[in-house]
Structures are given as structure tokens and as C-alpha cells.
Amino acid sequence: MTQPVKFYFDLLSQPCRALYIFLEAAKIPYEAVPISLLKGEHLTGEFRDKVNRFKKLPAINDHGFQLSESVAIFRHLSREKLVPEHWYPRKNLARSRIDEFMEWQHLNLHYATTDYYRQKWLLPTLTKSCPNEELINQSIKRLESTLTEFESHWLKSHDFMVGSKLTIADLLAICQIDQPKIIGYNPFKNRKNLIRWYELVRESLGPHYLDAVQEFEAKIKAHDNQKMSIQQ
Amino acid sequence: MTQPVKFYFDLLSQPCRALYIFLEAAKIPYEAVPISLLKGEHLTGEFRDKVNRFKKLPAINDHGFQLSESVAIFRHLSREKLVPEHWYPRKNLARSRIDEFMEWQHLNLHYATTDYYRQKWLLPTLTKSCPNEELINQSIKRLESTLTEFESHWLKSHDFMVGSKLTIADLLAICQIDQPKIIGYNPFKNRKNLIRWYELVRESLGPHYLDAVQEFEAKIKAHDNQKMSIQQ
CATH class of the missing domain: 1.20.1050.10 (Glutathione S-transferase Yfyf (Class Pi); Chain A, domain 2)
Known part of the structure; x- marks a missing residue:
């Protein structure tokens, strides 16, 4: 079975909401990992070392591959997962x-x-x-x-x-x-x-x-x- | 014969230099259209109507398709033209x-x-x-x-x-x-x-x-x- 994508997010952030909706609507299997921006959980050393070196949300981990920047994540998911063509048509x-x-x-x-x-x-x-x-x-x-x-x-x-x-x-x-x-x-x-x-x-x-x-x-x-x- | 891409640029601008070098190095046929930023040639109504509605450089016209934003142009050229794989590897x-x-x-x-x-x-x-x-x-x-x-x-x-x-x-x-x-x-x-x-x-x-x-x-x-x- 394919491992789900780990998705680190806080719905207070606009690109996090956009990616959350995309993952749900395109039915991409994912594991939700909520991170609190207001509590500064994205600023810890652990988050930097294990999730995103830029200490920002959103971020994903896809089979060990860490990726940040919402636009790059959209493109990555469109390339690597089964996503309906209308989202990013050729x-x-x-x-x-x-x-x-x-x-x-x-x-x-x-x-x-x-x-x-x-x-x-x-x-x-x-x-x-x-x-x-x-x-x-x-x-x-x-x-x-x-x-x-x-x-x-x-x-x-x-x-x-x-x-x-x-x-x-x-x-x-x-x-x-x-x-x-x-x-x-x-x-x-x-x-x-x-x-x-x-x-x-x-x-x-x-x-x-x-x-x-x-x-x-x-x-x-x-x-x-x-x-x-x-x-x- | 394929029509060359029209490339609107001024080498004073960093993304213009990057695209100029890319077009040359990847041997993509193009027609150079220099536009002077200091003279404000990119701010005219003609430029806006015929080249780039955002009045910015760089811009291209590929068989009638106008496109701006250097990163979007890089990706467009990598998809639509014959470009050596090392530039944007899969x-x-x-x-x-x-x-x-x-x-x-x-x-x-x-x-x-x-x-x-x-x-x-x-x-x-x-x-x-x-x-x-x-x-x-x-x-x-x-x-x-x-x-x-x-x-x-x-x-x-x-x-x-x-x-x-x-x-x-x-x-x-x-x-x-x-x-x-x-x-x-x-x-x-x-x-x-x-x-x-x-x-x-x-x-x-x-x-x-x-x-x-x-x-x-x-x-x-x-x-x-x-x-x-x-x-x-």
C-alpha cells in the first residue's frame, strides 16, 4: 500500500487552506499533522530539522521527501499522484x-x-x-x-x-x-x-x-x- | 518552419538576463525585442495591449500566446520546446x-x-x-x-x-x-x-x-x- 503524504498545516494560513481543500477534493491519501502557528510550533528546532528547514507552513513529507512552498507542493502532487486533469490542465x-x-x-x-x-x-x-x-x-x-x-x-x-x-x-x-x-x-x-x-x-x-x-x-x-x- | 519565440527584454533586469542566457544556451530559436526599462518603454499602452498586460519585463509571445513572469516562462519553454533535460530534470x-x-x-x-x-x-x-x-x-x-x-x-x-x-x-x-x-x-x-x-x-x-x-x-x-x- 502507498504511504499517505504527511501534511503539516494550520487552517489560519491561506495556502494551508488551499492545499487542505485540494488534498480532500482530489482524494489524495494524506495524514493530517496540525501545527499551531499562534503557539509558534513551526519555529521549533524539531520542526526545522524534521519537517521544513524554512520553518514555515504548509509543508509535506512524501515518502521521506520533505517539501515546502505551497505552489511547489501543488505541482509536486499534480505530478506524483493521481489528480483529476481539470485542476492543472495541459x-x-x-x-x-x-x-x-x-x-x-x-x-x-x-x-x-x-x-x-x-x-x-x-x-x-x-x-x-x-x-x-x-x-x-x-x-x-x-x-x-x-x-x-x-x-x-x-x-x-x-x-x-x-x-x-x-x-x-x-x-x-x-x-x-x-x-x-x-x-x-x-x-x-x-x-x-x-x-x-x-x-x-x-x-x-x-x-x-x-x-x-x-x-x-x-x-x-x-x-x-x-x-x-x-x-x- | 517553426516561428521563433518573440522575447521582450532588457539586460538591466535579472530575470531577463536569466532567460536570455537560457534561450541562448538551450538553443531555442527566438527573436530578440529589446525594450528600454529606463526609457519606460514597458509602461506604454502599446506594450500593455500587445505584449504584457502587467507592463513588466521579461515577456514572450509564442505563436500568438502572450506570457509573462520569468518562472512561468522557464516552465513554458521547458514544456513546449526541445530543451536539454539537465536544466529542469524529472x-x-x-x-x-x-x-x-x-x-x-x-x-x-x-x-x-x-x-x-x-x-x-x-x-x-x-x-x-x-x-x-x-x-x-x-x-x-x-x-x-x-x-x-x-x-x-x-x-x-x-x-x-x-x-x-x-x-x-x-x-x-x-x-x-x-x-x-x-x-x-x-x-x-x-x-x-x-x-x-x-x-x-x-x-x-x-x-x-x-x-x-x-x-x-x-x-x-x-x-x-x-x-x-x-x-x-
């Missing part, structure tokens, strides 16, 4: 167009959504201090312009991002947009095409997506309640 | 390890080397003003810690970055390290393993690499001379 150069998004997002959609989440929620939670309003405003400006770029460059058609079927580009992007959304930011104002695409992707991803988002929301709320009870 | 999961670097570099080696170049040379050249020493010092700190990480995580063996042969990971990385180096920064201090690897990659890349670096240097010098003659 036809009509779709794979090249998906790759273009997977590289573009690093310094654009990923950067902007993560930065807002960090300033608005993560840093205040970790340091038990008030958010820095000036940095949040800078973050909002970047996020607004990135969402506008995302809509105009990647949601031109009436389908998914690349062609008429759901791909890993849609999955990665919706998880990124959820990062500021779940902590109270509205990404949809004056963005009809974004709303249409978001609904389409959410419906297509089904229950695994809803599970992941619900757990993400529950984690955020649990920490917010804890903060409030300390303040009272 | 064996022993090397492709997954190369992908891991190609994703890691965005917010690490690429970010740090580009930021130093921007603060130290590009912004002062474009705005005809003095460099901001405080921002340069921040940039140096980031660059130092990234180079240390690069050496400890990616240059552990006595070979190339991934296995015993030259790959696109080595090519991308050496072009990134050259970016601060050519404008006067010394990346090698107390880094024996980096020196060893750098020499090995430089020798393996041969004349195409030297051509690209020489043209990069010449462009920098031409602008520095222009600046000095204005100041005198």
Missing part, C-alpha cells in the same frame, strides 16, 4: 497561464492579503497590543489596488480564471481573498465580476471549502473572545 | 526541489537583491537625486540575512543547487546575486560556499553568461558616466 497552454498566476500572486494578491491580515489581526493578537492604524491604512490602499488588478487581469471572461473549469489558480486565489474577508474586510464593493467569480468558485469547491473556512472563522473568533475576556 | 524528484527554490526566491533572494538595486542605483538614476542612506542600510541588512539563508539552505552540497548538474535554479540565482554585485556590493565576505558555487556556475554557463553580464555592466557604466558629466 490543453490549450492552460498550464502556462495557471503558472503565470501562481508566480504573479506572490508579490501581488498573496502579499497584499497577508499584509492586511498581519497588521489588522495577527500582530495585535500575538503582541496583545492595539493595531497600528497608519500601517493598516497603507495595507488597505495596496489591497484595493491589487484587487482591482486581479479583477481586471484575471477575471475577464465569464468562466473561471483560466478556461471553463475550476483549476488550482481559482483555489489559491479564493483562499487568499478570504484572508482579509473573514476578519471583516469587504473585498466586493464595486466589483461585480469578483462577486460573480467568487460565488462560482465557492459553489464548485463544495463542502471541503466550507469546512476549511468555518474552521478558520472559529479559530479567529476563539482568539477574539479570549482577547475580550482579558480586557474585561 | 529524475529523483529534482523538479520538485527546483520548484521549491523558484517559489522561495520571490520574497527572499529576488526581493532582497532587487530592493538593494532599486535603492542604491535605480531610483537615484531615474529621479536624478541622492540615494537614501537609511533605506540602503535597511536593504543591506535584509540582503545579508537572505544571502546567509541562501547559502545555508541551498548550497549544502559540493555540487550545484539541486544535484550534480546545472539547472534553471542555479541560473536564476546567479543572475539575482549579480544584481547588487555589479553595482558595487560584495556578496562573498565570509561566504566560502557561495564563492565556490558562484565560480562553478559561472564556468558552467560559459560565454552567454559573460555576454549578458558585460552588457549589464556597460549599461550601468554608461548611465553613471552620464550622471557624472551632468554633475561636472
Whole structure:
């Protein structure tokens, strides 16, 4: 029997959610190893030596082969496991167009959504201090312009991002947009095409997506309640 | 006869140099279309409409298919053209390890080397003003810690970055390290393993690499001379 892939993750992280949904939806056998980012479990020497030398999530171990970087993991799984073709299709150069998004997002959609989440929620939670309003405003400006770029460059058609079927580009992007959304930011104002695409992707991803988002929301709320009870 | 790939580039840019060397070394038929970054030729509406909607270099047009993002272009060429296997090997999961670097570099080696170049040379050249020493010092700190990480995580063996042969990971990385180096920064201090690897990659890349670096240097010098003659 094939050994399942060991998957190290925390659903607070957007690429972790994307990979969790992918593993579930593509029915890849895996062993879930939850790691708590807020407790700093990814920063220990043991995690560095045995799981990921970069001390980051997500990470996998596939038959002794350690791998990090969510985009590299997506590609690895698409190559090494039995994965339905629609996720990363070869036809009509779709794979090249998906790759273009997977590289573009690093310094654009990923950067902007993560930065807002960090300033608005993560840093205040970790340091038990008030958010820095000036940095949040800078973050909002970047996020607004990135969402506008995302809509105009990647949601031109009436389908998914690349062609008429759901791909890993849609999955990665919706998880990124959820990062500021779940902590109270509205990404949809004056963005009809974004709303249409978001609904389409959410419906297509089904229950695994809803599970992941619900757990993400529950984690955020649990920490917010804890903060409030300390303040009272 | 197959139409050559149209390649839009400026050798001032590190991913442009990496792709230029790759096209030459792998003998992929291409048509060179130089675009001047300093003159802002990549920012025009014509470039946006006909070449790259993101207004960035490098970009290609392969039989009418427009593609940007250097890592996506590397992968596209490796899939669609006849490219020697050693550049992006499938064996022993090397492709997954190369992908891991190609994703890691965005917010690490690429970010740090580009930021130093921007603060130290590009912004002062474009705005005809003095460099901001405080921002340069921040940039140096980031660059130092990234180079240390690069050496400890990616240059552990006595070979190339991934296995015993030259790959696109080595090519991308050496072009990134050259970016601060050519404008006067010394990346090698107390880094024996980096020196060893750098020499090995430089020798393996041969004349195409030297051509690209020489043209990069010449462009920098031409602008520095222009600046000095204005100041005198």
C-alpha cells in the first residue's frame, strides 16, 4: 500500500487552506499533522530539522521527501499522484497561464492579503497590543489596488480564471481573498465580476471549502473572545 | 518552419538576463525585442495591449500566446520546446526541489537583491537625486540575512543547487546575486560556499553568461558616466 503524504498545516494560513481543500477534493491519501502557528510550533528546532528547514507552513513529507512552498507542493502532487486533469490542465497552454498566476500572486494578491491580515489581526493578537492604524491604512490602499488588478487581469471572461473549469489558480486565489474577508474586510464593493467569480468558485469547491473556512472563522473568533475576556 | 519565440527584454533586469542566457544556451530559436526599462518603454499602452498586460519585463509571445513572469516562462519553454533535460530534470524528484527554490526566491533572494538595486542605483538614476542612506542600510541588512539563508539552505552540497548538474535554479540565482554585485556590493565576505558555487556556475554557463553580464555592466557604466558629466 502507498504511504499517505504527511501534511503539516494550520487552517489560519491561506495556502494551508488551499492545499487542505485540494488534498480532500482530489482524494489524495494524506495524514493530517496540525501545527499551531499562534503557539509558534513551526519555529521549533524539531520542526526545522524534521519537517521544513524554512520553518514555515504548509509543508509535506512524501515518502521521506520533505517539501515546502505551497505552489511547489501543488505541482509536486499534480505530478506524483493521481489528480483529476481539470485542476492543472495541459490543453490549450492552460498550464502556462495557471503558472503565470501562481508566480504573479506572490508579490501581488498573496502579499497584499497577508499584509492586511498581519497588521489588522495577527500582530495585535500575538503582541496583545492595539493595531497600528497608519500601517493598516497603507495595507488597505495596496489591497484595493491589487484587487482591482486581479479583477481586471484575471477575471475577464465569464468562466473561471483560466478556461471553463475550476483549476488550482481559482483555489489559491479564493483562499487568499478570504484572508482579509473573514476578519471583516469587504473585498466586493464595486466589483461585480469578483462577486460573480467568487460565488462560482465557492459553489464548485463544495463542502471541503466550507469546512476549511468555518474552521478558520472559529479559530479567529476563539482568539477574539479570549482577547475580550482579558480586557474585561 | 517553426516561428521563433518573440522575447521582450532588457539586460538591466535579472530575470531577463536569466532567460536570455537560457534561450541562448538551450538553443531555442527566438527573436530578440529589446525594450528600454529606463526609457519606460514597458509602461506604454502599446506594450500593455500587445505584449504584457502587467507592463513588466521579461515577456514572450509564442505563436500568438502572450506570457509573462520569468518562472512561468522557464516552465513554458521547458514544456513546449526541445530543451536539454539537465536544466529542469524529472529524475529523483529534482523538479520538485527546483520548484521549491523558484517559489522561495520571490520574497527572499529576488526581493532582497532587487530592493538593494532599486535603492542604491535605480531610483537615484531615474529621479536624478541622492540615494537614501537609511533605506540602503535597511536593504543591506535584509540582503545579508537572505544571502546567509541562501547559502545555508541551498548550497549544502559540493555540487550545484539541486544535484550534480546545472539547472534553471542555479541560473536564476546567479543572475539575482549579480544584481547588487555589479553595482558595487560584495556578496562573498565570509561566504566560502557561495564563492565556490558562484565560480562553478559561472564556468558552467560559459560565454552567454559573460555576454549578458558585460552588457549589464556597460549599461550601468554608461548611465553613471552620464550622471557624472551632468554633475561636472
